Amino acid sequence: MVSVVVRGIGWIVLYIAVAVVPLVFAVIGPVEGGRGFWVEFSVALGFVGMSMLGAQFALVARFRAVAAPFGEDALVQFHRQVSYVALAFVLAHPILLQIGGVDIVALMNLAEAPWRARCAVASTVLLLIVVTTSVWRRRLRIRYEVWQVVHGVLSVAVVGLALAHMLLVGYYLDTTWKVWLWTVMTLALVGLLVWVRVVAPIRRLRRPWRVEQNTAEHGDARTLTLIPAGHDGLRFAPGQFGWLTVDRSPFAITAHPFSFSSSAENHDRVQITIKALGDFTSTIGDITPGTRAFLDGPSGVFTPDRHEGPGFVLIAGGVGITPMISILRTMADRGDRRPFLLFYAFRTVGEQTFDDEIAGAARRLDLTVVPVPQYPPPEWDGESGFVDRALLERHLPERYLHRQYFVCGPAPMVTAVEDALAAVNVPADRVHTERFDFV
Ligand SMILES: Cc1cc2nc3c(=O)[nH]c(=O)nc-3n(C[C@H](O)[C@H](O)[C@H](O)COP(=O)(O)OP(=O)(O)OC[C@H]3O[C@@H](n4cnc5c(N)ncnc54)[C@H](O)[C@@H]3O)c2cc1C
Structure with missing residues (x-):
C-alpha cells in the first residue's frame, strides 16, 4: 500500500514537472528581456498550457503503471478537469498578449496573417471543438465511437499546430537544443497514442480468447464466458475490469470496458456480464461460442484487495x-x-x-x-x-x-x-x- 502511495506521489511530481518544465527551459540560456510583465506572463501560460495538453495523452494511454495508484476513472476525471485549465491558459495567452501591447486582433485576419498566427488560431479553434464535443457529446448526439476517433485525431492536430506555432515564433526557442527538446517532448507524448493504438494491440494479438458460453441473465443482460486460447489467461482482483473486443481485430478503434463478474479465484476462465444499453451491448446476444475475442486488462483499482x-x-x-x-x-x-x-x-x-x-x-x-x-x-x-x-x-x-x-x-x-x-x-x-x- 505504501509503495502505491509513493508511486502515486511520484507520478504527480512527474506531471507537475512536465507541466512547468517549459518555463525552466525558457529561462535557461540567453533571452532578450524588456518585453514587459504581461507578455512574459502570457508566454508562460502558453508554454504551460501546451505541455498540459501534451500530458493529456499520457493520462488516457491506459498504462497500467500510471493507472495503478489512482484508477482509470480518476485519471479520466483528471484528464477532463485539467483540460479546462489548459484551455483557460491557452485562451489567456493571446488576451494577455493584447493587454501587453502585441496587436493580436490584427493577426486574426487570417488571409494576411503569418503562418505562426494561423497555426495558433487553428490549434485554439480545434481545442475548443475537442472540449465542447467532449462536454456535450450526448447533447450533440455524437456516437461514442465517432467521438472517440474525432477526439484522437483533433487532439493530435491541436498539439501539432501548437508546436508549429511555437517553433515559428521562435522566441524562447532560440537555440537548437530547445527546439529539439520541445520536438522530442511532443513526439514522446503523441507516441503514447501510437503505443495504445499499434503496439499494445500487437501484443494483444498474441493473446486471443475464445467465447465458451453466452448465457442469458435477468435484466436484459448476458454473461460471456471467455477462455484463453493458447496462453495462461489473466489474473485479476475482484472488482477490476477489462477492455473487450469481440470478433474484431485488436486494432479496432473501440474496445469496451466491462467489469469481470466471475470469481477472481477461478483462473481457467473469466466471465463478463453485459447489459444491452446501446449499439454494441445490444449485439451481445448474437455472439456464438467459438468467437474470437481480445481482452486488455486487468484495469482499475475498484477492489477490496487494496483496502x-x-x-x-x-x-x-x-x-x-x-x-x-x-x-x-x-x-x-x-x-x-x-x-x-x-x-x-x-x-x-x-x-x-x-x-x-x-x-x-x-x-x-x-x-x-x-x-x-x-x-x-x-x-x-x-x-x-x-x-x-x-x-x-x-x-x-x-x-x-x-x-x-x-x-x-x-x-x-x-x-x-x-x-x-x-x-x-x-x-x-x-x-x-x-x-x-x-x-
Ligand atoms: C469501468 C467500466 C466498467 C463497466 N462494466 C460494465 C459491465 O460489467 N457490464 C456492462 O453491461 N456495462 C459495463 N460498463 C458500461 C459499458 O462499457 C457501456 O455500457 C458500453 O461500452 C456501451 O457501449 P454501446 O456501444 O453498447 O453503447 P452506446 O450507446 O454506444 O454508448 C452508451 C454509453 O456507454 C459509454 N461507452 C460507449 N462505448 C464506450 C467505450 N468504448 N468505452 C467507454 N465507454 C463507452 C458512453 O458513455 C456512452 O454514452 C462499464 C463501463 C466502465 C467505464
Missing part, C-alpha cells in the same frame, strides 16, 4: 452489480468471514441481474442484502426509490464508519451516493467508486 477493513458495504446501481458479484463470489471462494452489506438499486422487481447468485453468496458469506427497486410492485414492503441518506441510516450497522465502501453504477447514481455517504460522515478515503460511463 483492508473489518467489513464492506457494497452499493450497486443497475448493471453496476457486476463487480459486486465478482467481489462476493471471490470472497465466498476465499472463505472470508467479514460482514458484507449489499445495497442493490434497480428499476423493477424481476429485472435485477444475479438475484440467484446473490442468494447463493449469502449462504456462503456473512452477507446482508437490501434490494432497492425504483418502481416497486404494490405488495412490496421493502425499501424502494433511491439509495439516499435516510435509507443508508436505516441499514448501516454500528461502527459503520470503519467499513470500506464500494459504489458502482451510472455516474449520477454514484455521485448521489457519494454525497449521501459524506452526509453520514463516512470518511472519503473509505469510499471507492466506479462510474460506468467515462465520457
Whole structure:
C-alpha cells in the first residue's frame, strides 16, 4: 500500500514537472528581456498550457503503471478537469498578449496573417471543438465511437499546430537544443497514442480468447464466458475490469470496458456480464461460442484487495452489480468471514441481474442484502426509490464508519451516493467508486 502511495506521489511530481518544465527551459540560456510583465506572463501560460495538453495523452494511454495508484476513472476525471485549465491558459495567452501591447486582433485576419498566427488560431479553434464535443457529446448526439476517433485525431492536430506555432515564433526557442527538446517532448507524448493504438494491440494479438458460453441473465443482460486460447489467461482482483473486443481485430478503434463478474479465484476462465444499453451491448446476444475475442486488462483499482477493513458495504446501481458479484463470489471462494452489506438499486422487481447468485453468496458469506427497486410492485414492503441518506441510516450497522465502501453504477447514481455517504460522515478515503460511463 505504501509503495502505491509513493508511486502515486511520484507520478504527480512527474506531471507537475512536465507541466512547468517549459518555463525552466525558457529561462535557461540567453533571452532578450524588456518585453514587459504581461507578455512574459502570457508566454508562460502558453508554454504551460501546451505541455498540459501534451500530458493529456499520457493520462488516457491506459498504462497500467500510471493507472495503478489512482484508477482509470480518476485519471479520466483528471484528464477532463485539467483540460479546462489548459484551455483557460491557452485562451489567456493571446488576451494577455493584447493587454501587453502585441496587436493580436490584427493577426486574426487570417488571409494576411503569418503562418505562426494561423497555426495558433487553428490549434485554439480545434481545442475548443475537442472540449465542447467532449462536454456535450450526448447533447450533440455524437456516437461514442465517432467521438472517440474525432477526439484522437483533433487532439493530435491541436498539439501539432501548437508546436508549429511555437517553433515559428521562435522566441524562447532560440537555440537548437530547445527546439529539439520541445520536438522530442511532443513526439514522446503523441507516441503514447501510437503505443495504445499499434503496439499494445500487437501484443494483444498474441493473446486471443475464445467465447465458451453466452448465457442469458435477468435484466436484459448476458454473461460471456471467455477462455484463453493458447496462453495462461489473466489474473485479476475482484472488482477490476477489462477492455473487450469481440470478433474484431485488436486494432479496432473501440474496445469496451466491462467489469469481470466471475470469481477472481477461478483462473481457467473469466466471465463478463453485459447489459444491452446501446449499439454494441445490444449485439451481445448474437455472439456464438467459438468467437474470437481480445481482452486488455486487468484495469482499475475498484477492489477490496487494496483496502483492508473489518467489513464492506457494497452499493450497486443497475448493471453496476457486476463487480459486486465478482467481489462476493471471490470472497465466498476465499472463505472470508467479514460482514458484507449489499445495497442493490434497480428499476423493477424481476429485472435485477444475479438475484440467484446473490442468494447463493449469502449462504456462503456473512452477507446482508437490501434490494432497492425504483418502481416497486404494490405488495412490496421493502425499501424502494433511491439509495439516499435516510435509507443508508436505516441499514448501516454500528461502527459503520470503519467499513470500506464500494459504489458502482451510472455516474449520477454514484455521485448521489457519494454525497449521501459524506452526509453520514463516512470518511472519503473509505469510499471507492466506479462510474460506468467515462465520457
Ligand atoms: C469501468 C467500466 C466498467 C463497466 N462494466 C460494465 C459491465 O460489467 N457490464 C456492462 O453491461 N456495462 C459495463 N460498463 C458500461 C459499458 O462499457 C457501456 O455500457 C458500453 O461500452 C456501451 O457501449 P454501446 O456501444 O453498447 O453503447 P452506446 O450507446 O454506444 O454508448 C452508451 C454509453 O456507454 C459509454 N461507452 C460507449 N462505448 C464506450 C467505450 N468504448 N468505452 C467507454 N465507454 C463507452 C458512453 O458513455 C456512452 O454514452 C462499464 C463501463 C466502465 C467505464
